[in-house]
Amino acid sequence: xxxxxxxxxxxxxxxxxxxxxxxxxxxxxxxxxxxxxxxxxxxxxxxxxxxxxxxxxxxxxxxxxxxxxxxxxxxxxxxxxxxxxxxxxxxxxxxxxxxxxxxxxxxxxxxxxxxxxxxxxxxxxxxxxxxxxxxxxxxxxxxxxxxxxxxxxxxxxxxxxxxxxxxxxxxxxxxxxxxxxxxxxxxxxx
Numbered sequence: 001x002x003x004x005x006x007x008x009x010x011x012x013x014x015x016x017x018x019x020x021x022x023x024x025x026x027x028x029x030x031x032x033x034x035x036x037x038x039x040x041x042x043x044x045x046x047x048x049x050x051x052x053x054x055x056x057x058x059x060x061x062x063x064x065x066x067x068x069x070x071x072x073x074x075x076x077x078x079x080x081x082x083x084x085x086x087x088x089x090x091x092x093x094x095x096x097x098x099x100x101x102x103x104x105x106x107x108x109x110x111x112x113x114x115x116x117x118x119x120x121x122x123x124x125x126x127x128x129x130x131x132x133x134x135x136x137x138x139x140x141x142x143x144x145x146x147x148x149x150x151x152x153x154x155x156x157x158x159x160x161x162x163x164x165x166x167x168x169x170x171x172x173x174x175x176x177x178x179x180x181x182x183x184x185x186x187x188x189x190x
Contacts, residue, residue, distance in 0.1 A: 001172070001189045002152040004091055005142065006120075007133075008101040010158030011176045012085055013078035013116060016107070021075035026067065036062040045104050048127040052106050072106040078116065083179030087186065088119045099123040100142055100155070102132045102162075122146075133157065134165035143169070154189055156182060 150170030
């Protein structure tokens with residue numbers, strides 16, 4: 001393997017889903033959140049076509065009441081998954097290891113300020129590159145920028161549809177559930 005690609009939320013960091021906390025804070029159900037947020041706006045936020053401020057403005061209007069402008073940061077308190085972080089540090093001694101993550105600008109800032117991305121050689125964030133998983137363009141963009149063939153690449157993510165999409169490109173794709181099984185799987189490629 002020439003390239004190892006790791007998802008961030010759910011693979012190297014847990015406690016990254018802020019939607020339940022936002023719903024609790026606003027006193028709404030997840031369905032109400034999704035209805036007011038609108039899936040196309042969430043995707044636009046993840047792919048950088050909408051700023052967090054624009055998203056909150058539209059979300060507030062649809063919800064029919066004001067929402068704090070920093071709603072995405074208020075509850076974002078990621079915790080490192082230490083065993084996965086250690087796997088990445090070991091891999092980087094001999095291999096190129098990058099992050100391929102669906103994220104939004106406020107969360108990217110938090111991870112950057114905390115140094116969470118320092119374990120990677122490079123980070124490909126959806127809101128910067130303009131594509132989000134499971135869009136095939138997300139994977140193609142990374143492979144092109146890394147000058148790497150899919151079969152030379154190992155990809156892991158905790159979301160099954162993202163793993164399936166990576167496998168369709170020809171990548172060696174692994175559905176992450178825990179660090180111990182990831183370590184076992186990586187032994188096959190090292």
